[in-house]
Amino acid sequence: MSKIYDVVILGAGPAGLAAGLYAGRARMSVLIVEKGKDGGQIAITDEIENYPGQIVEGESGPSLIARMTEQCEKFGVERVTDVINDVVLEGDVKKLISAKGEYCGKTLIIATGAFARPIGCKGEKEFMGKGVSYCATCDANFFEDFEVYVVGGGDSAVEEAMYLTKFARKVTIIHRRDELRAAKSIQEKAFKNPKLHFMWDTVVEEVGGDGILSEMTVKNVKTGELTKIVADEEDGMFGVFGFIGTLPSTKIFEGKGLELDERGYIPTDDNMKTNIPGVFAAGDVRVKSLRQVVTAAADGAIATTQCEKYINEME
Structure with missing residues (x-):
């Protein structure tokens, strides 16, 4: 059987990277699975001015994410680039399944984000x-x-x-x-x-x-x-x-027992808990009123602390 991590994080945007950082600092074994480049929607933003404590003049999305990625690496977060095509959410071990194999965790943080519905014009x-x-x-x-x-x-x-x-x-x-x-x-x-x-x-x-x-x-x-x-x-x-709507990246979770709202977003409580024990959601993928880098990072931090609490209660 594949290695069973304390925390498996699906998605390497601000929520996923913040979750990874907190898990690494807590000395938990953690794996982040991302299908493409780190950053999610923020990776296409040229300049950022509203991230608290910003230390770089003319900060860009990619530069902020690069520093987040480096922080995760510093604290031993393992990484893999892969496309997940199936999941197992119920039970003591959560599984992400791809053509390469399985990634298993005692807990799972879904940080797959959302994407803006495109305008649909040439040059967009x-x-x-x-x-x-x-x-x-x-x-x-x-x-x-x-x-x-x-x-x-x-x-x-x-x-x-x-x-x-x-x-x-x-x-x-x-x-x-x-x-x-x-x-x-x-x-x-x-x-x-x-x-x-x-x-x-x-x-x-x-x-x-x-x-x-x-x-x-x-x-x-x-x-x-x-x-x-x-x-x-x-x-x-x-x-x-x-502004013609956003679409959550949750299609893979349909029919897997995870509660989704009518638009496909994941409802959670204030502690990022979903309806499935041991499965948490953070960032733009969950039901929330404000989708920003700062709120995504906060979600990730909360989710990881709840993962640690969940594991301690199970052992």
Whole structure:
């Protein structure tokens, strides 16, 4: 049988790395399994300004994550890069199963994160973190006195658009319908905001620019007319924020006894406990009101301390 770790962590974003760090410092045997690069969504963020105690001027997502990874290595956290295709969550030993074999733990921390539903336009991937964003709280400061466009029409899109008006010179909501889907109370506030404008019956076809977002082509869904939007010459750029929903990375857990909400997120209590003893969830993958690096890291720390408590009670 494979080695049985005290803690197995699935995912190496801020939540998973924080969990690994706390487990390593507690002298627990710990394995982090990640299918790709460390960092999750934060790895595509060019600059970070809202992480408490930040010590590097112009901190980027990748640089912050690199230091988190180094901390884990310092405290003996084992790592493996692999794609998990099945799980066993019930019982005393939790198993992650891949084509290479099994990874077993007395406890499991699910830190697989969530990802923003893409806008779906040409050039989107290339300009992520270079003008295209999915988090107003993270990136609003970078667009102070610039023009910003928000894609979406639901509660989240309109609320985030109103938040952006505190920073941007002008905010335009681009919505594929001729009316918003947001709650009426939210709409009333939005329509009263003088910095908020609306582009109805419209979708984004393409974004572009010379290294930074400065051009966008939009399409009227009723007439088919294409319009090219170019950044103000003095600004040289603008921002496009996509708020058409996020998707949790939980498909592998469907039908495995783990409780998921109607959107696929994992409900937990304040101690990151799921409905299955010994299985914890941390970070963006769980049901929560704020998805930020700082809250993910806190979740990871809490989850690991609860893993230690769970193991002590079982022995």
